[in-house]
Amino acid sequence: MVSEEALWKALEGVMDPEVPVLSVVDLGVIRRVAQEDTVIHVDLAPTYTGCPAMDVIQKRVEEGLAEFGPVVVHTVLDPPWTTDWMSEAGRAKLEAYGIAPPVGKASDKRSLWAVQPTVHCPRCKSQNTELISLFGSTACKSLYQCRDCQEPFDYFKCL
Amino acid sequence: MKWDTCDPKAAYVLHLADDALILGQRLSEWCGHGPILEQDIALTNISLDLIGLARQYYQYAAEIMGDGCTENDLAYFRDSRAFKNHLLVEQPNGHWGDTLARQFYFDTFHFFQLEALSNSTDERLGQIARKAIKECAYHAQYSAEWIIRLGDGTEESQAKVKASLAHFERFAGEFFVPSDVDTQAAEKGWGPAVDALRPAWLEKVNSILTLAKVPSFNESTVARTGGKAGIHSEHHGYILAEMQSLARAYPDASW
Ligand SMILES: [Zn+2]
Numbered sequence: 085m086v087s088e089e090a091l092w093k094a095l096e097g098v099m100d101p102e103v104p105v106l107s108v109v110d111l112g113v114i115r116r117v118a119q120e121d122t123v124i125h126v127d128l129a130p131t132y133t134g135c136p137a138m139d140v141i142q143k144r145v146e147e148g149l150a151e152f153g154p155v156v157v158h159t160v161l162d163p164p165w166t167t168d169w170m171s172e173a174g175r176a177k178l179e180a181y182g183i184a185p186p187v188g189k190a191s192d193k194r195s196l197w198a199v200q201p202t203v204h205c206p207r208c209k210s211q212n213t214e215l216i217s218l219f220g221s222t223a224c225k226s227l228y229q230c231r232d233c234q235e236p237f238d239y240f241k242c243l
Numbered sequence: 244m245k246w247d248t249c250d251p252k253a254a255y256v257l258h259l260a261d262d263a264l265i266l267g268q269r270l271s272e273w274c275g276h277g278p279i280l281e282q283d284i285a286l287t288n289i290s291l292d293l294i295g296l297a298r299q300y301y302q303y304a305a306e307i308m309g310d311g312c313t314e315n316d317l318a319y320f321r322d323s324r325a326f327k328n329h330l331l332v333e334q335p336n337g338h339w340g341d342t343l344a345r346q347f348y349f350d351t352f353h354f355f356q357l358e359a360l361s362n363s364t365d366e367r368l369g370q371i372a373r374k375a376i377k378e379c380a381y382h383a384q385y386s387a388e389w390i391i392r393l394g395d396g397t398e399e400s401q402a403k404v405k406a407s408l409a410h411f412e413r414f415a416g417e418f419f420v421p422s423d424v425d426t427q428a429a430e431k432g433w434g435p436a437v438d439a440l441r442p443a444w445l446e447k448v449n450s451i452l453t454l455a456k457v458p459s460f461n462e463s464t465v466a467r468t469g470g471k472a473g474i475h476s477e478h479h480g481y482i483l484a485e486m487q488s489l490a491r492a493y494p495d496a497s498w
Contacts, residue, residue, distance in 0.1 A: 130374075132291075132292060132295065132378060133292055133295035133296050133298075133299060133374060133375055133378060134291035134292045134293070134294050134295020134296065134298075135291075135295070136291070161299075161370040161371060161373075161374050162369075162370035162373060162374070163373070164370075164373050164374035164377060165374075166377075190377070216281060217281035217282070217284070217285055218285060218381055218384065218385045218388075219281075219284055219285035219288040219289070219381075219385065220284070221284065222288070223288045223291060223292060223378070227281060241381070243377050243378070
C-alpha cells in the first residue's frame, strides 16, 4: 500500500506541458489520489473544456504514478476547476516564469463579464499595463503589455 | 436515418451539441486568416472551447443512445437533417464585423442558456454547464467589446457592423421560438423555456448596442426558423462536407 503522501509527492514532479514550471499539483487539477486494492485512482479536473493539453496531462499523470501500480484517471467536471485552486507556490512560480498569476478570486460569473482586473507586469512590477487581447497563446491566458517597460506578457486569467 | 434519435433527452443534448460544433467549425475557418495574429488566436481559442463543449455533449448523448454509439458517430456520420443547430451558427463568416455580430448574438444567448442549464434537473447537463459558463463569460465579453469597438469606431466600421447586426437579427430570433424538443426539455426541467430567456438577452444586447452607438435590436424582425427541426440553409451541407469528408472516406482513421 502506497501512502497518499507519496503519491502527492510523485505528482509534484508531473509538469504541465504548456506551462512547464507548474506541476499538476500547483495547477490544482488533482482533486484526489488514492490507492484502492492495487489500483491508483486519480480524480483530474480539466482546466478548459477544449484544452488540448488535457490528454497529455492525463498521460503524464499515468506515467508519473506507474511505478506504484496500475493507474486509472477519472475526469471530474464538477465542481469545475477554478484558478482559486492554484497553489501559492504555483502563483509565485508563474510570476518568476514571466506569466502574471490570476488576480483575485474567480467570483461570480456575471462579474467576470466586463470587469478588467489590474494586472501588474511580472518583469518590472508596474501596475501601468494594458490588455492587448483577452485570448493569448492558450485559452487560459490573456495577452497584456506593460506601458512602463514596454514588454508584452501573458496573464493567467481568472476562471 | 442513422444515429437520429427519438429519445427526447438525447435529442435535446444533440441540439446543444450541434450548436457548439457547427459554430466551433465555422470559427476554425478563421485559423490562419485573422486580421492580426492576436485576433486569429482569439477566435481559434473560442472555437476550441466550443468544440470541447460539443464533445462533452456528444459523449453524453452517445451514452443515452447506447447501441455502441460514439461521439464521433454523432459528429461525423449524421446528415444535415439530423443536425438541430440554430440557423445563426451555420451562417458564413463573411467579414470580421459579420463574424463578430453573429458571435455577439450567440454568446449572449449562450450565457443565459448555460446559466439556466447550470440548474438543470439533469445532473450531467448541470455539471457541463457550470464548467462551460465560465468560459462563455470570456467569449461574451470578447464579442461585446468588439461590437463596441466597431460600432463606436470609424465611419466605415460602424456602417459595416450596423449592417452585420441587422443581417443576423432574423436568425437570432430563432433562439426564442421553442421547438418540440425545447418544450419537452423545459417541461422536464432539463433546460430553460427559451422564450423566457428573451428579456434578459434583449436587455444585455441593447446595453452593448447603446455603448456601440448603433440602433437597438429591432424586435419586429420576423424570426427565420427551421434549424432546430433540421431544416437548414444551403450553407450547412458545405460545412458538413468539409468537416465530415475525411471521417467518411476513412471510417476507422486515427491519429
Ligand atoms: Zn514592465
